[in-house]
Amino acid sequence: MKQLFTNIKELLQVRENTIDKLSGVEMKELPTIKNAWLLIEDDKIADYGEMNSIPEIKADKTIDAEGKIILPSWCDSHTHIVYAGNRELEFADRINGLSYEEIANRGGGILNSAKTLQETPEEEVYKQSAKRLEEVMKLGTGAVEIKSGYGLTEEGELKMLRVIKKLQQNYEIPIKATFLGAHAIPKEYKEKPDAYMDLVIEKILPKVAEENLAEYIDIFCEKGYFSVADTHKLLSAAKNFGLKPKIHVNQFNPIGGIQAGIEHEALSVDHLEVMRPEDIESLKGTTTMPVALPSCSLFLSIPYTPAREILDAGLPLALATDFNPGSTPSGNMNLVVSLACIKMKMTPEEAINAATINGAYALELSETHGSITKGKQANFILTKEIPSYTFLPYAFGTNSIESVFINGKAV
Ligand SMILES: N=CN[C@@H](CCC(=O)O)C(=O)O
Numbered sequence: 001m002k003q004l005f006t007n008i009k010e011l012l013q014v015r016e017n018t019i020d021k022l023s024g025v026e027m028k029e030l031p032t033i034k035n036a037w038l039l040i041e042d043d044k045i046a047d048y049g050e051m052n053s054i055p056e057i058k059a060d061k062t063i064d065a066e067g068k069i070i071l072p073s074w075c076d077s078h079t080h081i082v083y084a085g086n087r088e089l090e091f092a093d094r095i096n097g098l099s100y101e102e103i104a105n106r107g108g109g110i111l112n113s114a115k116t117l118q119e120t121p122e123e124e125v126y127k128q129s130a131k132r133l134e135e136v137m138k139l140g141t142g143a144v145e146i147k148s149g150y151g152l153t154e155e156g157e158l159k160m161l162r163v164i165k166k167l168q169q170n171y172e173i174p175i176k177a178t179f180l181g182a183h184a185i186p187k188e189y190k191e192k193p194d195a196y197m198d199l200v201i202e203k204i205l206p207k208v209a210e211e212n213l214a215e216y217i218d219i220f221c222e223k224g225y226f227s228v229a230d231t232h233k234l235l236s237a238a239k240n241f242g243l244k245p246k247i248h249v250n251q252f253n254p255i256g257g258i259q260a261g262i263e264h265e266a267l268s269v270d271h272l273e274v275m276r277p278e279d280i281e282s283l284k285g286t287t288t289m290p291v292a293l294p295s296c297s298l299f300l301s302i303p304y305t306p307a308r309e310i311l312d313a314g315l316p317l318a319l320a321t322d323f324n325p326g327s328t329p330s331g332n333m334n335l336v337v338s339l340a341c342i343k344m345k346m347t348p349e350e351a352i353n354a355a356t357i358n359g360a361y362a363l364e365l366s367e368t369h370g371s372i373t374k375g376k377q378a379n380f381i382l383t384k385e386i387p388s389y390t391f392l393p394y395a396f397g398t399n400s401i402e403s404v405f406i407n408g409k410a411v
């Protein structure tokens with residue numbers, strides 16, 4: 001099946017060859033073709049070019065995209081989409097003055113979601129999670145990572161990972177699974193946190209690997225959660241099972257999680273709201289992608305990742321949602337791109353690069369996603385009629401998307 005899009009006002013992120021990631025000043029450039037055509041053959045990008053030199057093409061379907069923009073779909077490399085219930089009551093508590101930390105100390109937060117998850121049947125968790133996945137696909141997300149981390153028992157963690165597996169089987173969007181058993185210390189282990197680490201490392205991790213339920217390992221390396229020593233121990237153990245690190249670091253306190261991640265060749269280090277000069281320095285010359293989650297900063301009223309310092313140091317940066325019930329009940333990558341521009345002072349070009357090519361890197365999908373390149377999967381966004389691509393982040397909160405295609409099919 002051949003689908004031809006004609007008269008495209010501007011085709012964004014056009015790359016002749018696959019590139020794995022963009023860093024520093026490279027992110028300022030967003031290659032585009034104005035007044036373009038795009039040919040999709042089955043599930044792949046077949047060809048593209050300028051309208052004034054369009055060859056004769058026999059397509060099964062021709063779509064006139066006059067006034068509209070086409071860009072690769074968003075690559076959201078950090079989410080917790082699989083969960084049960086919600087935490088609206090804590091939202092009200094926070095409005096009334098309690099901090100995220102105070103809520104967690106009262107047994108709320110991650111432990112609250114873990115209790116709900118444990119009590120909810122797998123089918124129901126699947127149903128609620130599938131609904132969220134469909135919602136983010138309609139918002140332009142064309143590749144996504146999903147973490148466990150609300151199980152916090154062997155049964156609960158495996159339940160979450162099986163739900164992710166079922167989503168992988170039932171949806172065409174690529175989904176990468178991450179094991180986040182070390183997300184919070186369960187109440188019963190409060191006085192003996194090492195015993196919980198032992199459970200995660202010795203019992204749950206081998207099962208996860210044996211059933212092939214995750215590709216990545218994650219840990220919340222943070223004061224009151226898991227230490228740098230825990231991080232080293234877990235990442236070393238996970239390496240033996242072939243799980244690569246993508247870890248939560250520097251959200252509230254810079255305790256050395258970035259350096260631990262780098263030592264274990266982490267694919268990404270995520271959050272980075274609080275960065276010391278040595279944290280930026282240690283990322284230089286590594287293959288680790290820094291990932292910012294600005295909608296989490298918005299929701300929790302915490303600092304935004306210092307994108308300018310990161311980019312001005314010549315480093316790459318990816319953007320993701322962090323969609324979860326506690327710190328970011330939103331999976332809207334369009335809002336993330338807007339916030340990156342408005343609050344983190346990224347240019348629209350930098351933000352679009354961070355949410356497409358660099359997001360694909362943080363998902364290990366650079367070969368197949370993240371740009372308009374011949375042979376890549378036909379995952380892209382067709383906008384409504386808009387004046388320019390800058391309008392996307394500028395008109396924050398506006399839905400500028402007309403349709404989203406995954407593997408060449410409208411979702
Ligand atoms: N910070 C750790 N984990 C999540 C929040 C989890 C929750 O509050 O439920 C995050 O990335 O923000």
Ligand SMILES: [Zn+2]
Nearest residue numbers: 078080248322
């Ligand atoms: Zn997270």
